[in-house]
Every structure is written in C-alpha cells, then in structure tokens.
Amino acid sequence: MSVKLSxxxxxxxxxxxxxxxxSTTEMSHLINICIxxxxxxxxxxxIYGGYTTEAAFGKALxxxxxxxxxxxxxTKCGIEHISENRPNNVVKHYDYxxxxxxxxxxxxxxxxxxxxxxxLLLHRPSPLMQADEIAEAxxxxxxxxxxxxxGVSNFTPFQTELLRQxxxxxxxxxxxxATHHEAMLDGSLDYMQIHNxxxxxxxxxxxxxxxxxxQTFRLKQLLATLVDKYHVGSDLILLAWILQHPANILPVAGxxxxxxxxxxxxxxxxxxxxxxWFAIWTESMGNKVP
Numbered sequence: 434m435s436v437k438l439s440x441x442x443x444x445x446x447x448x449x450x451x452x453x454x455x456s457t458t459e460m461s462h463l464i465n466i467c468i469x470x471x472x473x474x475x476x477x478x479x480i481y482g483g484y485t486t487e488a489a490f491g492k493a494l495x496x497x498x499x500x501x502x503x504x505x506x507x508t509k510c511g512i513e514h515i516s517e518n519r520p521n522n523v524v525k526h527y528d529y530x531x532x533x534x535x536x537x538x539x540x541x542x543x544x545x546x547x548x549x550x551x552x553l554l555l556h557r558p559s560p561l562m563q564a565d566e567i568a569e570a571x572x573x574x575x576x577x578x579x580x581x582x583x584g585v586s587n588f589t590p591f592q593t594e595l596l597r598q599x600x601x602x603x604x605x606x607x608x609x610x611a612t613h614h615e616a617m618l619d620g621s622l623d624y625m626q627i628h629n630x631x632x633x634x635x636x637x638x639x640x641x642x643x644x645x646x647x648q649t650f651r652l653k654q655l656l657a658t659l660v661d662k663y664h665v666g667s668d669l670i671l672l673a674w675i676l677q678h679p680a681n682i683l684p685v686a687g688x689x690x691x692x693x694x695x696x697x698x699x700x701x702x703x704x705x706x707x708x709x710w711f712a713i714w715t716e717s718m719g720n721k722v723p
Contacts, residue, residue: 449486460493527559568599612639
C-alpha cells in the first residue's frame with residue numbers, strides 16, 4: 434500500500450538540537466503552521482538530533498492536538514551514528530538486519546508518540562544488506578499496521594531493484610535540485626517512473642543560497658530576472674523547477690521560517706515556461722544542453 438503525501442514535505446532535520454533547537458511550544462506551533470499551509474507530511478530520521486529530534490517532535494505533536502489522521506509521518510532508519518545515545522557505536526555503519534529494522538520502527542513509534550508510520554525509508558544503502566531479511570521485516574511491520582508503506586533513500590536503481598524483487602518500494606528520497614541534478618541524468622528518475630516509485634528530493638534548493646561558486650553565481654543572475662517575471666521569490670522558482678519534472682517529485686523543505694512556509698504552496702501552482710526551465714538547467718551546467 435502506498436500513501437498520499439503532501440506536494441511539499443516538511444523536513445525536520447533542523448528542528449532539533451542539530452540546528453534550531455526549537456522548544457516544544459515552538460515545534461507545536463510550527464506543526465500547525467505547516468498544516469495550515471497544506472504541508473501535512475513530516476520527514477524524520479531516527480538519527481536527527483543525535484537520536485533526539487523524533488522524541489522532541491512527538492512531544493510537540495501531542496501538545497499540538499493535531500488529528501493524527503490529517504498528517505503523514507515519514508522516518509528513516511539504518512544509519513548507526515557515533516553518538517552518546519548509542520554508546521556501543523565506535524564506527525559509523527549501517528544495520529539492516531530484520532531485528533534492527535523492527536526495533537528501530539518500534540522505537541520511532543514510541544518517540545513520535547504514534548501507532549503507525551505512513552512511510553518507513555531505509556536511510557542509505559549498505560553493501561551488507563540482505564533483501565530477503567529486509568523484506569521479512571517490512572512485511573511483518575506492515576501486517577502489524579506499524580508502517581503503511583515502505584521505501585528507500587539515496588538508493589541507485591540497481592540497489593532499489595534488489596529490494597523491489599522482494600517487497601514493494603513506494604518511495605526513494607534522493608538529492609535533487611538545480612545544482613544537483615544527476616538523478617535526472619543517471620536513470621534514477623526514469624527508473625522510478627517505470628516502477629511507480631515516487632521520488633522525494635532532499636536539499637531541494639541545493640547550494641544556491643549557501644555557496645558562492647561560478648555555478649551559483651550564474652543561477653542567481655538568472656533567478657533575479659525570473660523573480661521579476663514570475664513575481665515570486667527565487668526559492669519558489671527553484672521548487673517549481675523540481676515540481677515540473679514528470680516524475681512527480683516531492684521536495685522536502687527544511688525551513689522553519691514561518692513567512693517562507695506560508696509561501697511554499699505557491700510553488701505548486703507556478704508553471705515555468707519551458708525555456709525558463711531549460712535556462713535554469715543550462716546555467717547550472719554552465720553550457721548548453723547536449
């Protein structure tokens with residue numbers, strides 16, 4: 434079973450101690466702001482905040498009084514970080530044993546204070562993962578109603594196919610943006626369309642606002658003209674560029690700025706002229722399309 438997620442997903446990685454360190458009340462308010470602005474899906478990973486952000490969010494979710502059926506919760510598992518909360522980890526590694534996946538989901542459910550996850554994703558591929566064992570855990574979790582759908586994150590087409598032979602794959606969360614567009618050139622997005630796997634895009638704004646490089650300089654110059662043409666912010670233009678791809682990509686937006694959150698849904702109705710779409714790709718590459 435797949436689930437329907439909101440066209441733009443709220444990424445929670447920065448909500449906790451890794452960045453903004455929001456209080457319970459601030460998180461609760463932000464959850465409601467997202468929902469009011471048609472962002473009903475919240476993306477987590479067990480490792481966020483050194484294994485603390487899920488629990489902080491769960492406490493805020495309970496305080497918010499939001500109807501659980503009106504939101505969707507995603508989490509990811511599999512990365513074993515070196516953390517004071519995982520004292521036995523002496524080297525960063527991955528664990529996709531059936532026992533660990535099941536334990537991780539049950540731990541996330543407890544932390545998020547919910548009975549089920551709308552989607553569970555494997556965070557990154559491991560060379561030691563065994564498809565049969567992963568499928569066993571996934572089918573058990575589905576049969577118990579603890580997860581409604583299953584997917585992967587940062588998996589190549591072949592890595593995804595390895596698992597798809599054993600269990601249904603509904604999502605793949607990959608890096609995709611105007612500055613990191615490899616997924617539309619290496620067959621990843623094509624593969625997902627063929628197999629009805631919905632892509633999510635992490636870091637959808639790329640490095641445009643975080644780095645000063647020749648690439649970002651070219652893009653900023655172009656975006657300045659497009660802002661005047663479309664009368665929206667450059668961040669919305671970059672999101673619209675992603676949303677226009679036929680793979681039906683869901684951007685994961687990590688902002689906690691209320692004013693920006695209130696604007697995000699405009700990207701869903703913004704249709705870029707085809708030549709403007711290609712101009713963004715052109716300036717990112719620094720040369721004409723092939």
